[in-house]
Amino acid sequence: MRLTSTRWGSGPTSALFLHGFTGSAHSFDHLEPLLGDLLSATCVELPGHGHTPAASWDETVDAIGELLPGRAVLIGYSQGARLALAVAAKFPGRVERLVLESCAAGFRRRHDRVLRRRSDEALAQTINAHGVEAFVSHWEQMPIFDGLRALPAVEQQALRARRASHSAQGLAGALRLLGQGAQPDLWPALQGLRVPTLLMTGTEDAKYTRLARQMAVDLPLAWRVSFSGVGHAPHLECPAAYAAELRSFLAPRWLAEPEGLAP
Numbered sequence: 428m429r430l431t432s433t434r435w436g437s438g439p440t441s442a443l444f445l446h447g448f449t450g451s452a453h454s455f456d457h458l459e460p461l462l463g464d465l466l467s468a469t470c471v472e473l474p475g476h477g478h479t480p481a482a483s484w485d486e487t488v489d490a491i492g493e494l495l496p497g498r499a500v501l502i503g504y505s506q507g508a509r510l511a512l513a514v515a516a517k518f519p520g521r522v523e524r525l526v527l528e529s530c531a532a533g534f535r536r537r538h539d540r541v542l543r544r545r546s547d548e549a550l551a552q553t554i555n556a557h558g559v560e561a562f563v564s565h566w567e568q569m570p571i572f573d574g575l576r577a578l579p580a581v582e583q584q585a586l587r588a589r590r591a592s593h594s595a596q597g598l599a600g601a602l603r604l605l606g607q608g609a610q611p612d613l614w615p616a617l618q619g620l621r622v623p624t625l626l627m628t629g630t631e632d633a634k635y636t637r638l639a640r641q642m643a644v645d646l647p648l649a650w651r652v653s654f655s656g657v658g659h660a661p662h663l664e665c666p667a668a669y670a671a672e673l674r675s676f677l678a679p680r681w682l683a684e685p686e687g688l689a690p
Contacts, residue, residue, distance in 0.1 A: 428474075428482055428486050428487075428489075428490045429490070429572060430471050430472060430473070430474070430479060430490050430491065430494060431452065431471075431472045431477070431478070431479060432452055432469050432470055432494070433452045433453060433456075433469075433470045433472075434467070434468060434469055434650050435456060435463060435468050435470070435472070435665060436459055436462060436463035436464070436465070436467050436570075437464070437467060438462070438463065438464050438466045438467055439465070439467070440465055440466050440467065440500060440677060441466075441467050441469075441496050441497070441498075441499040441500065442466040442467070442468045442469070442484065442499060442500040442501075442502055442600050443468075443469050443470075443471065443491070443494060443495060443496075443500070443501050443502065443505025443509055444468055444469070444470040444471065444478070444502045444503070444507070444543055445471055445473060445500055445501075445502070445504070445506075445508070446472075446473060446501035446504060446506075446507050447489065447504045447505030447507050447508075447608075447660075448470070448506040448528075448598075448601060448602070448605075449468065449476075449563070449589070449590040449593065450473075450476065450504070450506075450507070450589060450590075450600065451472060451476055451477055451589045451592065451593075452470045452471060452472040452477070453589065454470070454504070454589065455468065455470050455472070455662065456470075457663075457666060458662065458666060458669075458670060461666060461667060461670035462670050462674070465528070465674060465677065466500070469494065469496075471491065471494065471507075471606070473487065473496050473506070473507065474486075474487050474490075474600070474601060474603065474604070474605065475593075475597040475598060475599075475600045475601025475602075475604070475605065476593050476597060476601060477592065477593060477597075478638060479597075480597070480600070481596075481597060481599075481600025481601055481603070481604050481605075482526075482604060483604050483609075483662065484513070484604060484605060484609050484611070484665045485661045487604075488510060488511060488513045488514050488517055488644075489517075490516040490676040491511075491514045492514050492517060492521060492563050495514075495518065495521040495522065495607070497521070498520070498521060498522065498523040499521070499522065499523060499531040500521045500522075500523055500524045500525075500526065500677065501514060501524075501525050501526070502525075502526040502528075502673075503517060503526070503528065503530070504529060504660065504662060505528070505529045505530070505659065505660075506601075506605060506606075508527040508528050508529060508530035508531075509531055509532075509533075509607070509610055510525075510532055510605070511527060511530075512525070512527060512530060512532060512613055512616075513610075513611070513613060515541060515620060515622050515624075516613060516616040516619075519620060519621070519622055520608060522622050522642065523623075524620075524622065524623045524624070524625070524676070524677065525620075525622050525623070525624040525625070525628050525665045526624075526625045526627065526676070527624060527625070527627065527629070527639075527642075528627040528661060528662060528669075529627070529629075529632060529635045529660065529661075529662075530626065530635070530638070530639065530642070531607060531610075531616045531635070531638055532610055532612075532613040532617065532638070532642055533607070533610045533612040533613045533614060533667060534610075534612060535612055535614055539607070540583060540607075540608055540610075540612070542608075542609025543606070543607050543608035544606075544609065545608070545654070546605060546611070547602045547606035547607070548602075548603060548608075548609040550602055551598075551599035551600075551602040551603050551683055552599070554595050554598050554599045555595050555596065555599050557685040558595055559590075559591055559593060559594065559595050559598065560591055562595070563587060563590045565592050566590070567587065567590075571632065571634075571658065571659045572658065572659060572660070573631065573658055574629060574631060574657055574658030574659065574660065574664045574666065575660060575663060577664075578663065578664070582663070585664070586663070586669065587654040587685070597650060608626070614645065617642060617645035618645050618646075618647065620647070621647050621648060622648065623648045623650075623676075624646050624648060624649045624650070625649075625650050625651075625652070625660065625672070625673070625676045626639040626642060626643055626646075626649060626650070626651040626652070626667065627639075627651075627652055627653075627654070627661055627672065628651075628652075628653045628654070628661070629653065629654050629656075629657030629658045629659060629661050629664065629665075630653050630655050630656060630657065631656060631657060631658040632657075632658050632659045635654050635659065639653070639681070650676060652672050654669070655667055
């Protein structure tokens with residue numbers, strides 16, 4: 428499976444961006460003025476979005492892994508963050524650093540995963556039955572996205588246009604195959620993931636801030652930041668602060684292995 432992507436930036440650091448559910452390869456374009464001098468960014472269109480057919484969790488993880496240009500910074504938001512974590516766990520040698528925004532490592536109990544799979548299936552059926560426009564109107568009103576409703580009108584319109592550009596069949600497939608009900612339990616992989624990892628959340632998103640705090644305990648090389656007054660999508664709600672934290676995380680060179688040091 429081949430994933431389509433867009434590119435921006437001319438910086439020295441290669442980075443691969445993975446958007447969230449209902450996002451697109453253009454979800455991070457607004458960061459180019461803030462990060463284009465630092466990053467050479469590839470922004471992936473995930474399966475079930477745009478013109479990319481839905482695909483299974485394992486197929487998607489493998490396809491993302493193939494896109495990584497040697498060792499790169501892997502950056503994901505929400506659904507994209509969950510996939511980024513899975514890619515880093517499977518291909519740690521290809522990930523130089525990992526940035527997870529509003530990430531969940533999966534359900535520890537099979538019972539909870541089954542319940543979420545049923546919930547995702549019900550929502551997928553609703554999307555197919557009522558269409559994308561009706562779904563997007565419902566999706567935008569979820570409490571988790573309160574912070575996005577405070578964005579300027581022009582930014583909200585652009586966000587809605589990206590969300591509404593997908594097909595009902597594609598989004599339903601993305602829920603079924605890449606939703607949290609389809610995601611394996613990645614908690615056991617955290618302790619062995621020796622990749623510098625930045626966990627980013629907003630303080631108004633209590634659930635994902637709590638999850639980030641728990642993940643930081645298990646990850647050997649974890650940094651965590653929670654943006655004050657921000658919800659589920661810091662890269663959209665406070666892009667300047669998001670970019671500043673990303674720059675700070677990517678700047679230190681002391682994390683690199685000294686040359687000539689025996690393994």
